[in-house]
Amino acid sequence: MIHRSGGGTMTGNKWLLLLLFIGSQARASLLPSASGGGSMELGLVRGHSWSVEGDGGPKLELTREVLRHDVNRYKMIISAKHRRESAPMTRRKAWEEDYLNGNAWMEAPMTAGRDYGIGEYVVQVKVGTPPKKFWLIADTGSDLTWMRCLYDHQQPRGGHRPGVLLPAKSSTFATIPCSSHTCKVDLMNLFSLSRCPIPSSPCAYDFRYMDGSFAKGIFAYETISVDLTSSGPKKLERMLIGCSEIIKGQTLQPVDGVLGLANSEYSFTARAAREFGGKFSYCLVDHLSHKNLSNHLTFGSRPQSRSPLLGDMQYTKLVLGRPLNPLYGVDILGISVGGTILGIPVQVWAPNSGGGTVIDSGTSLTLLAAPAYRLIFGALEASLSRYKKVDEKLSPLKYCFDSTGFNESLIPRLGIHFKDGAVFEPQVKSYVIDAAPGIKCLGLLSVSWPGVSVIGNILQQNHLWEFNLAKGKLGFAPSSCIYI
Numbered sequence: 160m161i162h163r164s165g166g167g168t169m170t171g172n173k174w175l176l177l178l179l180f181i182g183s184q185a186r187a188s189l190l191p192s193a194s195g196g197g198s199m200e201l202g203l204v205r206g207h208s209w210s211v212e213g214d215g216g217p218k219l220e221l222t223r224e225v226l227r228h229d230v231n232r233y234k235m236i237i238s239a240k241h242r243r244e245s246a247p248m249t250r251r252k253a254w255e256e257d258y259l260n261g262n263a264w265m266e267a268p269m270t271a272g273r274d275y276g277i278g279e280y281v282v283q284v285k286v287g288t289p290p291k292k293f294w295l296i297a298d299t300g301s302d303l304t305w306m307r308c309l310y311d312h313q314q315p316r317g318g319h320r321p322g323v324l325l326p327a328k329s330s331t332f333a334t335i336p337c338s339s340h341t342c343k344v345d346l347m348n349l350f351s352l353s354r355c356p357i358p359s360s361p362c363a364y365d366f367r368y369m370d371g372s373f374a375k376g377i378f379a380y381e382t383i384s385v386d387l388t389s390s391g392p393k394k395l396e397r398m399l400i401g402c403s404e405i406i407k408g409q410t411l412q413p414v415d416g417v418l419g420l421a422n423s424e425y426s427f428t429a430r431a432a433r434e435f436g437g438k439f440s441y442c443l444v445d446h447l448s449h450k451n452l453s454n455h456l457t458f459g460s461r462p463q464s465r466s467p468l469l470g471d472m473q474y475t476k477l478v479l480g481r482p483l484n485p486l487y488g489v490d491i492l493g494i495s496v497g498g499t500i501l502g503i504p505v506q507v508w509a510p511n512s513g514g515g516t517v518i519d520s521g522t523s524l525t526l527l528a529a530p531a532y533r534l535i536f537g538a539l540e541a542s543l544s545r546y547k548k549v550d551e552k553l554s555p556l557k558y559c560f561d562s563t564g565f566n567e568s569l570i571p572r573l574g575i576h577f578k579d580g581a582v583f584e585p586q587v588k589s590y591v592i593d594a595a596p597g598i599k600c601l602g603l604l605s606v607s608w609p610g611v612s613v614i615g616n617i618l619q620q621n622h623l624w625e626f627n628l629a630k631g632k633l634g635f636a637p638s639s640c641i642y643i
């Protein structure tokens with residue numbers, strides 16, 4: 160379990176902490192955006208190291224790392240859901256604000272993290288004044304945006320590592336007094352500490368993990384900016400950030416931080432979407448892509464023509480608020496395999512009956528409640544069993560096989576049917592995944608029932624996803640996500 164230091168139980172949402180379990184590293188680059196217009200795009204680079212050797216799949220140990228990450232993250236998802244169900248939620252706001260600038264958009268580059276050894280996509284933003292580049296994991300499950308930072312120790316030892324914020328060198332960095340209501344009440348959800356040596360001391364946080372890793376730092380307001388090709392850099396001033404001074408635990412060492420995209424008033428999303436049309440979108444390049452293939456995380460309405468859509472945009476309701484908050488829920492009617500709707504009990508998809516589904520950029524595989532997994536596996540088994548099953552100790556993946564002679568067109572297509580009629584049909588490679596050289600696995604995990612199901616980022620790849628918070632809907636369409 161994660162303990163809030165200074166006593167008390169974990170009251171806030173904890174998504175960013177998931178990342179401390181992940182064993183991930185992230186990098187991203189802010190690539191020039193391909194066209195003009197007043198927009199912000201953040202580039203996303205994928206995370207887990209699916210290093211492909213020659214024509215083979217990713218290395219086996221890296222697949223294991225992805226599994227470890229997803230399983231740990233899932234534990235956090237369910238414990239956080241439990242906590243939300245049992246604790247009153249008073250401070251979450253709905254998307255009722257006025258959107259300040261409905262026509263503008265902003266974006267930054269986003270590529271697969273394969274080359275960086277992690278399973279998430281990473282985005283580059285600039286922080287501070289003058290702006291400095293940071294590579295942050297784009298996480299729809301995190302509410303706080305934080306980065307490596309040296310506040311007390313203003314002279315970094317061993318030279319200036321890129322991706323460390325130096326508040327002394329930023330004219331826009333402003334601490335939050337520990338005596339303030341913001342620190343004592345509002346930021347309690349984000350693990351603020353009660354420690355307050357003098358009233359003007361910065362509001363501090365301390366995250367502790369069962370595995371001994373932790374992150375300590377202070378909250379601050381700071382300017383986050385992104386480049387724009389046509390109208391110059393776009394700035395978001397006084398964004399709440401975490402200045403993480405001490406990050407312990409091997410897994411976080413190569414990461415600059417996290418970009419919090421959850422549906423939360425503290426998240427980057429809250430401010431950026433409010434200023435840019437109430438929505439954000441990303442188009443996930445293939446998860447095995449190198450970092451030189453990038454797309455963007457976009458706030459506002461992106462220009463249509465840049466990565467052509469390979470089908471119509473479909474829309475379904477986003478299920479926001481409890482009990483899945485601050486994650487993004489979707490309302491599933493059922494799942495089909497090869498065109499046949501499976502008889503999955505409806506409770507599996509109902510958040511108030513112990514089920515429900517979230518779409519998450521910080522989970523790699525897709526996790527399905529056991530009753531759904533069983534039926535889907537059963538429907539796919541016949542087509543998978545023509546290949547030689549291998550035991551590669553990739554638990555909890557249940558079915559892996561020698562990919563010699565694999566013919567994708569013989570695998571039935573999966574269809575996720577939403578209640579309002581939209582149907583998401585991922586590519587076969589998004590659920591029959593490359594796990595190691597010469598080895599493919601059914602890339603779905605079974606989680607115990609009752610439990611939330613999670614649509615992970617591999618299933619989402621090669622699609623544009625638009626999270627319209629103002630209208631409470633999720634749009635999606637197939638795309639290579641490659642700019643032309």
Ligand SMILES: *[C@@H]1O[C@H](CO)[C@@H](O)[C@H](O)[C@H]1NC(C)=O
Pocket residue numbers: 449450451452
């Ligand atoms: C991207 O990088 C990979 C490996 O580093 C290389 O094989 C590929 O040719 C590059 N693609 C482009 C378009 O530069």
Ligand SMILES: *[C@@H]1O[C@H](CO)[C@@H](O)[C@H](O)[C@H]1NC(C)=O
Pocket residue numbers: 566567568569
């Ligand atoms: C894959 O299967 C399809 C359908 O049976 C067939 O038309 C195609 O030739 C096969 N492709 C390969 C590479 O064997």
